[in-house]
Amino acid sequence: xxxxxxxxxxxxxxxxxxxxxxxxxxxxxxxxxxxxxxxxxxxxxxxxxxxxxxxxxxxxxxxxxxxxxxxxxxxxxxxxxxxxxxxxxxxxxxxxxxxxxxxxxxxxxxxxxxxxxxxxxxxxxxxxxxxxxxxxxxxxxxxxxxxxxxxxxxxxxxxxxxxxxxxxxxxxxxxxxxxxxxxxxxxxxxxxxxxxxxxxxxxxxxxxxxxxxxxxxxxxxxxxxxxxxxxxxxxxxxxxxxxxxxxxxxxxxxxxx
Numbered sequence: 001x002x003x004x005x006x007x008x009x010x011x012x013x014x015x016x017x018x019x020x021x022x023x024x025x026x027x028x029x030x031x032x033x034x035x036x037x038x039x040x041x042x043x044x045x046x047x048x049x050x051x052x053x054x055x056x057x058x059x060x061x062x063x064x065x066x067x068x069x070x071x072x073x074x075x076x077x078x079x080x081x082x083x084x085x086x087x088x089x090x091x092x093x094x095x096x097x098x099x100x101x102x103x104x105x106x107x108x109x110x111x112x113x114x115x116x117x118x119x120x121x122x123x124x125x126x127x128x129x130x131x132x133x134x135x136x137x138x139x140x141x142x143x144x145x146x147x148x149x150x151x152x153x154x155x156x157x158x159x160x161x162x163x164x165x166x167x168x169x170x171x172x173x174x175x176x177x178x179x180x181x182x183x184x185x186x187x188x189x190x191x192x193x194x195x196x197x198x199x200x201x202x203x204x205x206x207x208x209x210x211x212x213x214x215x216x217x218x219x220x221x222x223x224x225x226x227x228x229x230x231x232x233x234x235x236x237x238x239x240x241x242x243x244x245x246x247x248x249x250x251x252x253x254x255x256x257x
Contacts (some may be wrong), residue, residue, distance in 0.1 A: 019238070026245055030132070033121070038114050039082055052223055055079025056114060060099040080106040083136070084194035085115045088202050089150025092193025105194045118196070122204055132248050134200035134209040135241075140223060141189065142181045143213035144169050144240070147202070149186030149195040158207050158249070159185075165208065165247045172243035176236035179215065186211060207249045212237060 026032075037043055041057040060077045077099035084095045084105035091097070095105045110116050125131055146162035148154060156162065166183030173181050186195065201209035215225055215233045225233070 022242060026242075030245070031129070033125070035118070038118065042079065053079075054102060055081050055104070056112060058112065060104075077104075080104055080112050081194075082112060082114050083138075083196055084192065085109060085112050086194045086196050086199040088148075088195065088198035089191075089193030092150055092191070094190055094192035095194060103192075109194065115196070119199075122200070126204060131200075131204060131206050132208060133245070134197060134204070134206045135244075136196050136211045137214065137237075138211060139214040139225065140216050141213040142179060142215055142217040143189060143211075144181055144183045145186035145189065145197070145211040145213065146184070147186065147198055147209060149198050149211075150191060150193045152185070152187035152191050156185075156201070161207065161249050162210075165244060165249075166210075168243045168247050169240045173236045173240040176239045177232050179232075179236055180217070181240070189213075208244070210244070212240070 039056050042053055042055055045057055046053040056079050058078065058080060060079070081095075081103050084090075084103055087109040090109045091105055095101075095103050098104060106112055110119055122131060122134075144166045146166055147156045147158075162185075163183065170181040170183045173179060186192070186197065195211075197209045197211045200206045214237065215229055216222070
């Protein structure tokens with residue numbers, strides 16, 4: 001065999017080495033908690049019964065479907081939208097009190113096991129360290145969303161910091177594969193009550209609390225992202241995450257999470 005190397009392979013090795021060194025530097029300074037899936041029963045249902053299901057699968061009692069003896073019909077409607085189940089603006093815009101709605105937020109904030117588990121973990125972490133970043137990944141629209149989401153009538157006190165961070169993130173994403181992501185407040189997409197990122201910002205005190213909306217940027221193909229775009233989406237968002245970490249507003253004298 002000759003000694004010539006595939007230049008693409010060489011570039012991949014160099015990129016991997018550079019990324020590994022960068023990741024190592026982050027791991028030396030921060031502790032990361034990653035939850036790949038917070039809605040396991042809903043995820044399973046989306047792969048077996050209803051492809052675009054988004055809620056969990058807790059059975060509900062629909063008050064709109066009455067039985068002959070007056071009680072509501074149990075299990076008529078399933079699921080709570082877990083990203084409407086947080087306290088800030090609970091039951092407000094982009095939610096519905098109808099249990100069959102895809103944006104039904106539950107009867108009260110944190111009445112779902114999934115959101116309560118995340119809340120308890122983050123509060124426990126905050127008692128022992130500084131929680132320096134909260135991220136929630138969604139699709140789609142190619143957006144980097146900062147607080148607030150529950151209202152567009154107020155500007156958060158850290159608006160300038162959020163704007164600066166977001167600009168760095170979307171520029172880093174663009175440099176990878178040329179995809180334009182928009183940096184904006186979440187309420188500029190639409191106002192929505194009960195979002196996890198608003199809770200992390202307002203109640204937990206995490207200044208850097210954001211939501212990513214991944215590819216694509218249009219309803220066609222919408223949530224059904226072509227398989228050939230999955231790796232590129234991951235690559236560009238790793239770059240965006242690196243840029244975000246580099247611009248965190250954190251206390252340098254403490255161990256951050």
